[in-house]
Amino acid sequence: MTLRIIATGGTFDKHYNELNGTLAFADSHLPQAIAQSRMTVGATLEQLPLLDSLDMQDADRARVLASCRAAAEQAIVIVHGTDTMKETAAVLGAAALAQTVVLTGAMIPYEIANSDALFNLGFACAAAQTLPAGVYVAMNGRIFSWDNVQKNRAAGVFQAL
């Protein structure tokens, strides 16, 4: 079993820019997070353009789908922004991929104290290896099918429809 991990941006990868005081994208935190996980399973990181998921367009989702289709791995983890994770999951879900694809992300950036990023990455890496082929959202200890998930923005949690 080997894993493909696809970085697409989102809160997980936001970085504090000390010159202007904003959170934006620089280098992905995934190489550091993967090193921290001490993963002993083969894992290939594929870095797509890092985007706030509110900025994701159809073409961006098509690119994620193309990466899944091109992947040799059976197990795929996609690190994605939470606000439109469900929309990307729907695009992938409709594509009837033969692989197990798990979207995850973070409520707090990897580099900020008390972040859930590393937990979610671990959670998604197990889900991708154990679930049957299909597309899932795995966040904060719960696994959802791509067609039965929504983000409750007021509460900051994912839940079933």
Added chain:
Amino acid sequence: MTLRIIATGGTFDKHYNELNGTLAFADSHLPQAIAQSRMTVGATLEQLPLLDSLDMQDADRARVLASCRAAAEQAIVIVHGTDTMKETAAVLGAAALAQTVVLTGAMIPYEIANSDALFNLGFACAAAQTLPAGVYVAMNGRIFSWDNVQKNRAAGVFQAL
């Protein structure tokens, strides 16, 4: 789906004692780690005596088994020391439990920089929810059956027999 998380000590829960400069056990880090995970699945933490797994005796493993037997949850995560994780897994595996029991731990304590503890906790929480009934070791991105795992101490990794 709800989870039971059982703390038994191990590297995951080692704490730096600033008065004598040693790593030992104080309060478990699990309450903080669970809070950090922002778990939205119901999770009950059960804290057994925190032990270095090299100090675990038969009676200690019997207590872990008793906790599993008494648990109402189908999915159980046990946070355990790495050095004898395999021995406890064997005791649980021989008991033919009807639940999914996943042992995990850490190579670096939760409170030390670059720790794999939170990743492994997330990894185990997904494995416990997705795998069929049985006993497993889940560490650093790989899942092993209880009867086909060993710790390679020289390399600091778990591997199949």
Added chain:
Amino acid sequence: MTLRIIATGGTFDKHYNELNGTLAFADSHLPQAIAQSRMTVGATLEQLPLLDSLDMQDADRARVLASCRAAAEQAIVIVHGTDTMKETAAVLGAAALAQTVVLTGAMIPYEIANSDALFNLGFACAAAQTLPAGVYVAMNGRIFSWDNVQKNRAAGVFQAL
């Protein structure tokens, strides 16, 4: 020797709001930072309204001055935003206080990885105890008199005029 530490906000105290993804103010990090410092000198924390220093008005600076005038301590550390630290220092400098007042802050919030906040707090706490009466800016290893300092925003550093 005892210290008064006055929290006024700034980057040091910015907090990530996971519900809307912004950096803003919640509880000050100073109680945690002071506990982390294991300070054995008596230190009193006074929390003023936490502000982005770009939002500071004359009335806000007058309030900081009033706190200094009312303080019984000879040594005062003010945690302040970096963008207008110099302006507040000028208000305090013109007041001819009999105390040693040291303004400090952070380029990266206390709760974000790789933050300079704790270093700067320690740096300012020593400067406040050792320098003669007057008003100073102490940031990132350098100490400036209040009337000979500016922030170079392009480089993200403080420097003499």
Added chain:
Amino acid sequence: MTLRIIATGGTFDKHYNELNGTLAFADSHLPQAIAQSRMTVGATLEQLPLLDSLDMQDADRARVLASCRAAAEQAIVIVHGTDTMKETAAVLGAAALAQTVVLTGAMIPYEIANSDALFNLGFACAAAQTLPAGVYVAMNGRIFSWDNVQKNRAAGVFQAL
């Protein structure tokens, strides 16, 4: 004003060895700590053998003294173990150096959560720039003359005689 920072080991620089579960010395954390401080004052790091201060012999203290004598900088910070910080300070104090030499360290290693290391480093860097020539111990917000300091091991604090 430029600084010399001399690494000699101690709790500050202890590193967790994941293969055997002990705290020992590997690479010094000082390069990372100095980078984190974003120091804008010129600072030269000199790394001596990293030792637990309980293992320091006369020859080790003589080497620290030789480094101070050879230093071109007026301000010197020595990162040292806490248990015999006082003994090294006494050797340096008796040498009547023309510089300001400040010994500091940490109660909790730099790489462990809630460490005082970065605070103490900042504290010492200011003390070294502002105090008159002499030898001092600067820990956890208090500055001591070399001949009026002791570590209270039961309480884990430095105090005057």
